[in-house]
Amino acid sequence: MPQLIPFFFLNQLFYGYLALFALLVLVSWVILPYLLQLQIVRLLITKL
Amino acid sequence: SPLDQFIINNLLEINSPFLNLSTLNFSTFSLYTLFVVLVISLTFILSIGGESNNLVKGSNWLIAIEAIFDTILNMVKGQIGGSVYGRYVPLVYTLFTFILVANLIGMVPYNFALSASLIYIIGISVSLWIGLTILGLFLNKAVFFSLFVPSGTPLPLVPVLVLIELLSYTARAISLGLRLAANTLSGHLLMSILGNLVKNLMSINYFTFIFGLIPLAGIFAIVILEFAIACIQAYVFAILTSSYLKDSIYLH
Numbered sequence: 001m002p003q004l005i006p007f008f009f010l011n012q013l014f015y016g017y018l019a020l021f022a023l024l025v026l027v028s029w030v031i032l033p034y035l036l037q038l039q040i041v042r043l044l045i046t047k048l
Numbered sequence: 049s050p051l052d053q054f055i056i057n058n059l060l061e062i063n064s065p066f067l068n069l070s071t072l073n074f075s076t077f078s079l080y081t082l083f084v085v086l087v088i089s090l091t092f093i094l095s096i097g098g099e100s101n102n103l104v105k106g107s108n109w110l111i112a113i114e115a116i117f118d119t120i121l122n123m124v125k126g127q128i129g130g131s132v133y134g135r136y137v138p139l140v141y142t143l144f145t146f147i148l149v150a151n152l153i154g155m156v157p158y159n160f161a162l163s164a165s166l167i168y169i170i171g172i173s174v175s176l177w178i179g180l181t182i183l184g185l186f187l188n189k190a191v192f193f194s195l196f197v198p199s200g201t202p203l204p205l206v207p208v209l210v211l212i213e214l215l216s217y218t219a220r221a222i223s224l225g226l227r228l229a230a231n232t233l234s235g236h237l238l239m240s241i242l243g244n245l246v247k248n249l250m251s252i253n254y255f256t257f258i259f260g261l262i263p264l265a266g267i268f269a270i271v272i273l274e275f276a277i278a279c280i281q282a283y284v285f286a287i288l289t290s291s292y293l294k295d296s297i298y299l300h
Binding site: 001002003004005007008009010011012013014015016017018019020022023024026027028030031032034035038041042045 | 051052054055056070071072073075077078081082084085088089092096104106113114117137138139141142143145146164165166167168171172175
């Protein structure tokens with residue numbers, strides 16, 4: 001199978017983990033805080 | 049060959065006379081990881097930008113993102129619960145969106161299926177497993193090993209059960225990733241093989257062209273099934289990660 005050529009193993013792992021880490025930072029610092037803030041605002045509007 | 053779709057090519061090579069920098073080569077795989085990150089970030093940026101910026105009710109895209117967030121939040125809450133579940137939501141959300149987008153990009157014809165790369169996906173699941181074991185040992189200290197002894201086991205059976213439980217716990221490291229990679233791999237191979245078969249059948253003469261529409265409808269159904277599998281496998285990966293997290297935190 002072409003995806004099991006050992007030459008690309010480290011390349012796959014390096015870029016794969018890099019992308020996953022970048023996404024984790026983006027999600028936990030930007031996307032999820034925004035969504036949470038939106039939900040809190042809605043909660044305040046409906047309960048006030 | 050149907051396996052040609054998984055070939056990784058170097059798009060930009062980095063060479064040095066002193067060091068082996070082939071790890072940093074920009075390959076097809078790197079390009080698609082970049083695509084996944086770009087798709088997720090651009091979907092978010094475009095959904096909060098424009099006229100819907102800073103509105104309490106966002107655009108339809110933002111509602112879609114919120115629906116995914118709610119699903120993941122409820123899933124993690126249901127699995128882990130307590131007062132600590134919120135800490136693990138970003139991890140599970142990241143894994144879910146990453147795998148979902150990677151699977152869906154892979155479903156676009158002539159694109160590369162990122163999650164069919166066994167080494168990468170199993171690498172993620174092994175890393176998760178190591179992380180969960182460290183988390184379990186950190187939170188529960190030596191009591192963590194009670195995970196391998198089901199409650200109510202008769203004493204003579206304990207050595208045997210510990211071995212079996214240890215085996216099943218260790219197998220999680222591989223099975224979590226293998227499930228996803230094998231599903232994606234087999235799905236893409238099936239579509240490629242059947243597609244080529246029908247193409248060859250339909251290109252013989254007019255009669256086989258008309259006759260070939262029947263298996264073509266079947267392939268169309270398989271493609272729809274693969275789209276469903278792309279979403280379901282991302283969900284399965286996320287739910288199993290949360291379940292393993294629960295095991296590490298609460299031990300059973």
